[in-house]
Amino acid sequence: MTALLLNGKELAAKKREQLKKDVEHLTTKNVVPGLAVILVGEDPASQTYVKAKQKACEQAGIHSVLIKKSDTITEEELLAEIELLNQDKSIDGILVQLPIPKHISEQAVIEKIAPEKDVDGFHPINIGKMMTGEDTFLPCTPYGVVEMLKEAEIDLVGKHVVVVGRSNIVGKPVGQLLLNEHATVTYCHSRTKNLREMTNLADILIVAIGRPNFINAEDVKPGAVVVDVGINRVDGKLCGDVDFDSVKEKASYLTPVPGGVGPMTITMLLENTVQSARKRL
Numbered sequence: 001m002t003a004l005l006l007n008g009k010e011l012a013a014k015k016r017e018q019l020k021k022d023v024e025h026l027t028t029k030n031v032v033p034g035l036a037v038i039l040v041g042e043d044p045a046s047q048t049y050v051k052a053k054q055k056a057c058e059q060a061g062i063h064s065v066l067i068k069k070s071d072t073i074t075e076e077e078l079l080a081e082i083e084l085l086n087q088d089k090s091i092d093g094i095l096v097q098l099p100i101p102k103h104i105s106e107q108a109v110i111e112k113i114a115p116e117k118d119v120d121g122f123h124p125i126n127i128g129k130m131m132t133g134e135d136t137f138l139p140c141t142p143y144g145v146v147e148m149l150k151e152a153e154i155d156l157v158g159k160h161v162v163v164v165g166r167s168n169i170v171g172k173p174v175g176q177l178l179l180n181e182h183a184t185v186t187y188c189h190s191r192t193k194n195l196r197e198m199t200n201l202a203d204i205l206i207v208a209i210g211r212p213n214f215i216n217a218e219d220v221k222p223g224a225v226v227v228d229v230g231i232n233r234v235d236g237k238l239c240g241d242v243d244f245d246s247v248k249e250k251a252s253y254l255t256p257v258p259g260g261v262g263p264m265t266i267t268m269l270l271e272n273t274v275q276s277a278r279k280r281l
């Protein structure tokens, strides 16, 4: 038996069609959703992602502004740029593309963004609201993962979710969102002992550790749902954290890379931007 594909690209396309209609409607009411992206430095991967975000905005009718800064910018100057965007009434969402140069505090930058424009869902106020289950901007990648699982009608209630990875932008929040959906959540990471025993307990295994082929068929319980959040470049080829060919013979559902979680991340960013713009009505 081979796993069914959780096709993020297809769901993203469907959601973007709906978003386009939502944006048209807002525009007739003189509200054009606006997203500002700040890119610091010349990292090629970041440039690719930012281009993809801009293209997606354009297709949905969202006004997007790219602010490019040299990697010699000071923290003070970057915070001043964010303040301008906080005050700008045409901007509903602000995203500072990560990573940023080491001489600038990532936390200071995140906390400078007005929480009501934090469409990444990274501000501590929004993280707090997510934890208590209040209405807020959900972080895009975790939000996209939950949307994919719901689209496939995978029941989450009481299921054992094992998250491999504990980053602030993926691992920690994806576990929290699935806990909010009544799953039982275990977090594992690079220092977990007996990792294979842990991952074999998972009904739903979420992998976001950033290492190619970190998870193979022996790590997976037969019939498990496996979500690969990894984005790695190996010999110029994009791959996830999961050994797709071996795991597809054992899992019930599996996300591909590319075409899985990545396109959903961008789609949820657009959704958050539109959600923010609606408050202007």
Ligand SMILES: Nc1nc(=O)c2c([nH]1)NC[C@@H]1CN(c3ccc(C(=O)N[C@@H](CCC(=O)O)C(=O)O)cc3)C=[N+]21
Binding pocket: 048, 049, 052, 095, 096, 097, 098, 099, 120, 140, 231, 238, 257, 258, 259, 260, 261, 262, 263, 264, 265, 266
């Ligand atoms: N403030 C901030 N917010 C982010 O959301 C953010 C960030 N910084 N920094 C970098 C990561 C990475 N990220 C991706 C988004 C889409 C794809 C994506 O669409 N991937 C395609 C393939 C793209 C390709 O071919 O390179 C796919 O998986 O099918 C991947 C990665 C957002 N990030």
